[in-house]
Amino acid sequence: MTSSDLFRSLLLPDSIRPAVADRAWIAAMLEFEAALAAAEARAGVIPGHAAAAIAAACDLERFDPETLGREGRAAGNPAVPLMRALTEAVEGDAARFVHWGATSQDVMDTAAMLVARRALGVIAAELDGVASACARLAEEHRGAVMPGRTLLQQAPPITFGLKAAGWLVSVLDAREGLVSVPLAVQLGGAAGTLAVLGGAGARVLALLAEELELEEPVLPWHTARRRVAELGAELALAAGALEKIALDVALLAQTDVGEVAERADRGGSSTLPHKRNPVGSVLAIACARRVRSEASILLAAMAQEHERAAGVWQAEWEALGGGLAYTGGAAAAVREALEGLEVRPERMRENLDGLVLAEAVSTALAGRLGRLEAHELVEEASRRAVAAGRSLGDELADDPRVELPAAELARLLDPDSYLGSADAFVQRALDRYREER
Amino acid sequence: MTSSDLFRSLLLPDSIRPAVADRAWIAAMLEFEAALAAAEARAGVIPGHAAAAIAAACDLERFDPETLGREGRAAGNPAVPLMRALTEAVEGDAARFVHWGATSQDVMDTAAMLVARRALGVIAAELDGVASACARLAEEHRGAVMPGRTLLQQAPPITFGLKAAGWLVSVLDAREGLVSVPLAVQLGGAAGTLAVLGGAGARVLALLAEELELEEPVLPWHTARRRVAELGAELALAAGALEKIALDVALLAQTDVGEVAERADRGGSSTLPHKRNPVGSVLAIACARRVRSEASILLAAMAQEHERAAGVWQAEWEALGGGLAYTGGAAAAVREALEGLEVRPERMRENLDGLVLAEAVSTALAGRLGRLEAHELVEEASRRAVAAGRSLGDELADDPRVELPAAELARLLDPDSYLGSADAFVQRALDRYREER
Amino acid sequence: MTSSDLFRSLLLPDSIRPAVADRAWIAAMLEFEAALAAAEARAGVIPGHAAAAIAAACDLERFDPETLGREGRAAGNPAVPLMRALTEAVEGDAARFVHWGATSQDVMDTAAMLVARRALGVIAAELDGVASACARLAEEHRGAVMPGRTLLQQAPPITFGLKAAGWLVSVLDAREGLVSVPLAVQLGGAAGTLAVLGGAGARVLALLAEELELEEPVLPWHTARRRVAELGAELALAAGALEKIALDVALLAQTDVGEVAERADRGGSSTLPHKRNPVGSVLAIACARRVRSEASILLAAMAQEHERAAGVWQAEWEALGGGLAYTGGAAAAVREALEGLEVRPERMRENLDGLVLAEAVSTALAGRLGRLEAHELVEEASRRAVAAGRSLGDELADDPRVELPAAELARLLDPDSYLGSADAFVQRALDRYREER
């Protein structure tokens, strides 16, 4: 009954949605309960048959998200009704060992880690796809000269390969950052001492971490929220890297620039038949905005009171789920945009404003005239060229102070000869990509 | 398939959820299409029978949110598939007048205004409930002396009535701010000129505003997003006012303070049978955090490119829906907390630290001793009293510089005689409440 | 010794800096102390000569910001050392009436309101300049046809006048919003009851409001922070409106678009002599980002504990000062950019992609062919035109289904005849501007 499918199925691909869905959360909560029982049985805290009975009752189909949500309203979290329902579902005396020694936050936090792990797998795969597309673009277009653009003004030339190589490195960094966030089990009991488990607390904690293949924390982290906030930060960092790519694509796809276009089967307009809207970029930018806002909740949620927070923790669940979902959305949208990207090297070259080579001439003249004078000479020539509608080369050739042979001047004004280390940088990026793959 | 029911049905009451649900958005989009056709028929732009046929086809049951969302992915918004489906549903040649002259953003923005109007109605009603509860508490407890608390330290006494009166004024302000945001129709066509409507654009705009009972804007506001951002800001302001109340309640409900408790049928703990968790406050705080994050998206979304934004606008929909939903959630949670609030005036009085009257003595002595000396004298007496475990009164009585009769000293140290304008302020707040109701 | 002059004198113009400087805060704090004494003298609470002596001691030159700051560190606010220093500066027994009945937060909050009032005056004047420039541009260029642009793709034509008119309305709204925030005096004493003033509290409050020409609140608002948060919200809304203008200017000034350029005496590059960087827009965008972040502090600061907050209030001072400063910075930068803007109508017309008139043809054909078929016919013709490098007109003329006379087709493809209500909207905006001025 809430407003999510309409917009979420638009912004989010099928790859990420199941990983953060209600069912994924409930499954993760049940996985915690079964693993807790198993760990406690291994530690001799509860009988082995109880663990088996609990595991058998952890059947996702028993539980309805909306019912758990509504019933959770009285307790302030959905773990309380889940545990109650699970207890009812367990046969015989094993029921009393459900959730033994644990507290609601243990279930919720561990479930959050499990949901995050699954979703991060999807996100990492999407980022791999983005990186692969970037690497292909960098390789294929390493010689495609195009205007560099600073402050949205044309600057000295670059190659499209260099631009894609820059994207590539950002995506590799984003992926590395995301998968390096430690995902740890949570188990502390009512106040973080595992008092109910007597002396077996630390042992059960270690076994539970083993069962779930999560990291074992130094101590329970009910109100030490770095793990969750760091996930938020890494999601925002990944979304930022993706948004930068999307922004570049949208700017290059401007009708007035036309150096790239997103795939033709997308982006048709309802009223403008010929339009090729950069829809992938648009979706990615929209998703990235949401990721950042969710991350801001998580970063602001670190100041939690005493041993469990009164409100701030409860704001984390949707923020984490949303952060994961929309990062996946941004990654998928960028991947689709880049995989289908039409690159137009000829348009790139056409768009090059001759004036951007001014720097090359200025540098060449600086040795003889001094840097400031050379700068001013070329600046004036540029202004005269614009005013007169002439090329910069002609304007410079007419200036007696220039004293350069025509061939040398032509070479200086040839963008292909003014690419510096562009190709070397592309190679360095591709080398890193290949090493890491 | 998305993660919303589990947490949304926990954090959000039934009052607000339908108002922001997918179906509410689709209904609003259809309302726009029908009203546009009606306005255009009135303006003579399309035939009357076409408007009737379009209105007849605007049947909510035809449209599935998830399908619209998925199909909208190719276009970047759900209006395109909706309009396509609606066109198919309209009988005969009227079909070609569906959405006549409008663009996708016209539908989406106007629908957002309609959704906001409905949700604001719910929020206003919840806020009325909060205000009513505050007014009752202010009235009933205007004589209930309790510690003022500054920087979480006890300060001179206030009354619980004064605290509730402060909440009351905040809620009245919040409500006033929310309902004063202008909700305007959006209609500009593909680029904001209503070119398809020829010379009839302004006329149709006026009639459409009339049909929908929305404000008529000076000009189309596709990328002039103040309306939406201002809604976001007002929602954040309302949520902030509610969070302040929730925070006060949670702090007063601390076991160590115990001056209030939320209703007994809520807040039971899974492991601690005797706990009375301040669940309403907890939910309100969690909701308020989400409202602010959604509002931050809306405020950051004002910088939209040219005549329609590439990504930023598309981030608004869920942010607005979420902002409305969670403000409703915060209001309902605070209302429930206050309506069922158990207030304990005797505990309030017990908790009063005798030292808080130090200011009264200091003020009384200042006339004779000078303010700084009086201040120091009382400060030292307070320190001695704490160290010796004596009352401040005894300590002061022993100091020859005090020179006050015992009765006068007793009066100065009586909290009821040191409430200044507390009661007058309560009255002023109640007066405002009654005038506005 | 802090990092502010280097960047602040870059981002902020001279108009706004003094209004939010340390000295402005200290002056406002002194203004409060003098006015409080005057109000209390009028109410008969303190002797008239004491008020005069206090006013005489309120000399800005006595106080060093850094010293006050350092000394304030022990108390958590700078009002405590200021009041101590002021007390020492007052001659005779009047000293004991300094700050009579007030608390530190009374000084700080009222000073914040006074600082805000002065800064808002500067901001309003800058916004007036922006509005004036927008109005001039809207008027001068109301016939300047240019591409509409949606999702950064060309859309049907608009006029530059219409674009400027949209900016104009946004700026008028921003100004209106900013000056409508109620600025109220703060006076509550230690716990908000004005206990020291006995029964005279409400009377002194009213007189103080009169002295300072600030609004009188219903009750003290130490932890009812809507006023401050609302200021933050309005500053963010204004900054958003300004950032939208800056973004449009920067995009139009792209080398590849070239439809406008910022003034020639700015924006020179260190390495690229011919560049005309859109520096005003750049500064405005940078400022707007800071405004929003400061506003987010203020909006998040509404949840303050009990009668005075422990940390959150103390975060407000710089956030408010920064919000005011950078809004002024954004307004000044946009004003300068627009006042010196070089508009190139010929380039606007040149840039128009002939395909953007596709909608006009599609609309004309819809009556006969039905909207979807007409849409498809034109879409195909557009694609063929692009592929063949022909004009859309030629391509359509060759399609037998089109059946339009050549003159009619030419008219449909003439942008000047497809501007709908653009001019009417410009007029509406100018009318509003003139009415309000």
Add this chain to the structure above:
Amino acid sequence: MTSSDLFRSLLLPDSIRPAVADRAWIAAMLEFEAALAAAEARAGVIPGHAAAAIAAACDLERFDPETLGREGRAAGNPAVPLMRALTEAVEGDAARFVHWGATSQDVMDTAAMLVARRALGVIAAELDGVASACARLAEEHRGAVMPGRTLLQQAPPITFGLKAAGWLVSVLDAREGLVSVPLAVQLGGAAGTLAVLGGAGARVLALLAEELELEEPVLPWHTARRRVAELGAELALAAGALEKIALDVALLAQTDVGEVAERADRGGSSTLPHKRNPVGSVLAIACARRVRSEASILLAAMAQEHERAAGVWQAEWEALGGGLAYTGGAAAAVREALEGLEVRPERMRENLDGLVLAEAVSTALAGRLGRLEAHELVEEASRRAVAAGRSLGDELADDPRVELPAAELARLLDPDSYLGSADAFVQRALDRYREER
């Protein structure tokens, strides 16, 4: 002339202020220019004597922050006027090699890294102080039983040592995260290709990294902002960990709780002589709010256009400087609060609500009665105890279903026997601390 000293010298200690001051930025910019010349001389790109002359001119005293800022306004950054002034200061023909091949952003970004490195050193030292104080508190109070508190309600007992151990681990994590952010040199020239350096670009980049002891990036990162955003994120994570400690201290220091107090030479109130305000916590919370808002600018600044951003990059400088400054401020404030913390173990024990042991009894009964029935039995007993003003032990002893010997019941209700793994967790935290030191 800007509003910073008043509040910054209040919120920030002397340890951090010089590290982020204007002079630190200018010094870092000069350090870049000198190191660039040295690297280029080593690579044979410029003459060795030129590098020496440039290094000699890099004298901090020559440059005035406000002048650089004002002059930088025309260019949009302060590097342009700095480089101009530096060029003028260099003797002879070496002047033309100043800034050779570099662009303004190379200077600014590298300077930002150098400023960050210095400030992170200060922050790390402050965090070491916090960690040391936490470790001491954890060790000294590992046996100090106190109420656990969840949702601000008392929960089963913990020890103050465990609470401090949790803080300790958070601070160790924060420090580790902060110092692990890679700080890299920036050098790309006008468009990121180092075109002016011809084939020597990559070599100069490597040598420059060596000169400055910064990391060498794969390629220039003008618009790949992860490094800066990640710094922002880590600062926010550190600030969050510090704010949690401050919040706990402020809550424990409440008059109504009184389990700790900040040092007595701080926190005096202007009107309430006996108050011991938790001023360190207050300052830390205020600082943390500012850190988060600066971090949000940095995280939102990742989407930068093409090869240099138009506005977003320019918003980074103050955000980074502020983020560093206030993290240092928060760390110093928490360190001071903890170093001077008065801990009151007797009050902690006194405050323990007997009911918090209900869980222990419930667990003991669960084996025989089943968990739900045991839970209900104890819940009812707790309610009866509260209603009757009796102890839970008495109430339980009267319930025939309990069937526990009096000694066993007494043991169950003894908090010292219900601490589970608290001590083990303290040891684990101290072990980690000692290993890492």
